[in-house]
Amino acid sequence: MKTARNLANVKLGTYYVVQMPTPDDFDFWRERARALVQCEVPPDRVAWVEPGGSGDLFAHGERRSPVPDPDAKPVRANRRFVSLARNAILHSDPERFALLYRLLWRLQANPRMMEDKADPDVRRVEELDKNVRRDSHKMHAFVRFRLVESEKDGETQEHYVAWFEPDHHIVRANAGFFMRRFSNMQWSILTPRGSLHWDGEIMREGPPAERSDAPQGDPMEDLWRSYYASIFNPARLKIGAMLKEMPKKYWKNMPEAALIPELVAGAQGREAKMVEKGALEFEERPETLAAIDKAIHGCRKCPIGQLDNHAVMGEGPQDAALMIVGEQPGDQEDQVGRPFVGPAGQLLDRHLEKAGIERKAAYVTNAVKHFKYVQRGKRRLHQSPGAKEIDTCRWWIESERAIVQPKLVLAMGASAARGMLGKTVSISKVRGAPIELDDGSELWVTAHPSYLLRLDGAAREEQARLFDADLAAVKERLEELAG
Known part of the structure; x- marks a missing residue:
């Protein structure tokens, strides 16, 4: 039961003014919020004022917090609410205190409310929490x-x-x-x-x-700028993502930021040189497929090559008109030592036969030469290669293409396409049309057979239809090039 004074206040519409001592004092807010909830003061009768905020609008509000009865019900707040509230209260939104009190008030009637992702109050406090965590991350980093x-x-x-x-x-x-x-x-x-x-x-x-x-510079900054310039990788530059993670407002406080415009401006040229060289410090390009086969078994230029696996060389005629490029060897390919012998390879064979393409007439290989996996007990679970690993292996796939000199290259999957182009492309946007390569040959891009294996029902039928259409177009183009 409320005291007579508290009951009268609610009936008469009295509202309470809570003056926050600091803008980030969660403990103070929690203490006042608990007392207000226990006295059943609804959110629309509480005004929360930040330090330095004007109290003129609330001149007639009750400045003293109501005192709960000794037998008042305890306030319920689950762990998720408390965790979000501790962070959200650090936000600069002046409505945060009222938002948190409204949520706390509603939690008393609906203890599971914080699980409702569609609730606008829950979504708003999650947004405040996210913004604060992001700001803290920026402070740690910059x-x-x-x-x-x-x-x-x-x-x-x-x-x-x-x-x-x-x-x-x-x-x-x-x-x-x-x-x-x-x-x-x-x-x-x-x-x-x-x-x-x-x-x-x-x-x-x-x-x-x-x-x-604050000081504007010191002698150590020349060393820091030299370090930043040396680790800048133009091949991994994504300006939009960089600005999202490191907005320009922070640049003026960071010595290395003065280099960014120049590094960005020269990135394209530097990347071209890296691609031309294979982005690696290899010896001269191998002149035979046998030399490539021997070299890839000793390659440890990326983390995949350091796993417990075996390099898998491409196979097929050295003068093949068609070169088929997949992503990487799978578990079975790693054990057998041949490309496309597992489930994806068997599915590929069926679709090639349907399109009238002889696999034995094509040179079949992978953009990445070693099997990337993570060990789970006795099983080795496939993992997709990263962009840096694909770019590292470009040295080998380009060496194979230089020797085979195919008229047409079929890249299956985004990793294979990146291995041929040096950049990531959207399969849905580039499939079905040729892309001219620097040696005059054509690149055609389609999905990887393993993608079809992961689908079922109507989705698999639709993707199989698109895959067949791509292979039919490749077959037709091969006949045109041969004629």
Whole structure:
């Protein structure tokens, strides 16, 4: 039962004003929210005010929190709510306190509400949580300390200072991360939302700062820029993804960011040179298929080649007009030492026969020469090769193509297409039409037979129809090229 005072307040429509002492004080919010819920004060009768916020709009609100009866029901809040609330309260959205109280209020009647992904309040608090975690990640990644030296008692003192501009109230929450990571340094992190100062023993909080309070550079930055330039890989550059992960607002605080425009501008040329060289430090290209076969068995240029497996060489006529390229050997191919002998190979044989293409007349190989897998007990489970692994193996597939000199190359699957083109393409967008290669031959792209094996029902029938159509087009083009 409520006290008479609390009951009267609810009936008369009295609302309560909660003035937050700091914008990130979860414990304070939780204490006040519990008391309000226990006194059955609905969300529309509570106003939450941030530090420095104007209280004029709530001049007639009750500033004292209601006092629950000793026998008031305990407040229910599951672990998921508490976890999300701790993070969401760090967000800069001024409505976050009211949102969290509304959720807490609703949880009392529906304890499983947090499982409802369609609920707008649940979705909003998840979004706040995600934004805060992302901001914390940016702080961990993009804080750059600069050395400040000073003289004290005839000795040089070193202190490291960083400037960072968070979007949310995350500075205090991330103090422990930097204290653990840089425990042996004396440092300060200055932000517009507050400052942190660590002297090696005690962490102190300070007031908000301005960027002019932080140093603008130090001698170590030339070394850092040289390191960044040396590890920059133009073949893996994706400008959109880079800007998403490292927005330009952080660039001015990072010494290496000054190099980014120049590195991006020269990326295409550098990538072309890497592709031309196979992106590797190999010897001269092998001149025979037998030499390639011998070389790939000793290749350890990527992690796949270091697994407990065997290289699988291509097979077929050295002067074949058609070269068929798959992704990589499977478990059975690794054991037998021949390409396309497992379930995917058997399915390929049936579709080739249906299209009127003789497999024994084609040169059949894979973009990656070793079987990539993860061990699960006695089983070896297939894993798709990564872009870097495919690019590394391009040296071998290009060497095979230079020797066989096919008129037409059929790449089955995205990995095979990347092995031939040096870039990832969408199969649905490029299938059914030739792509001219640098030696004048044609590349045709289709799905990998293993993709069909993973489907069933109508989906498999549809993909099998498209696969047959691709093979029929290849057959027709081969006849045109032969004529």
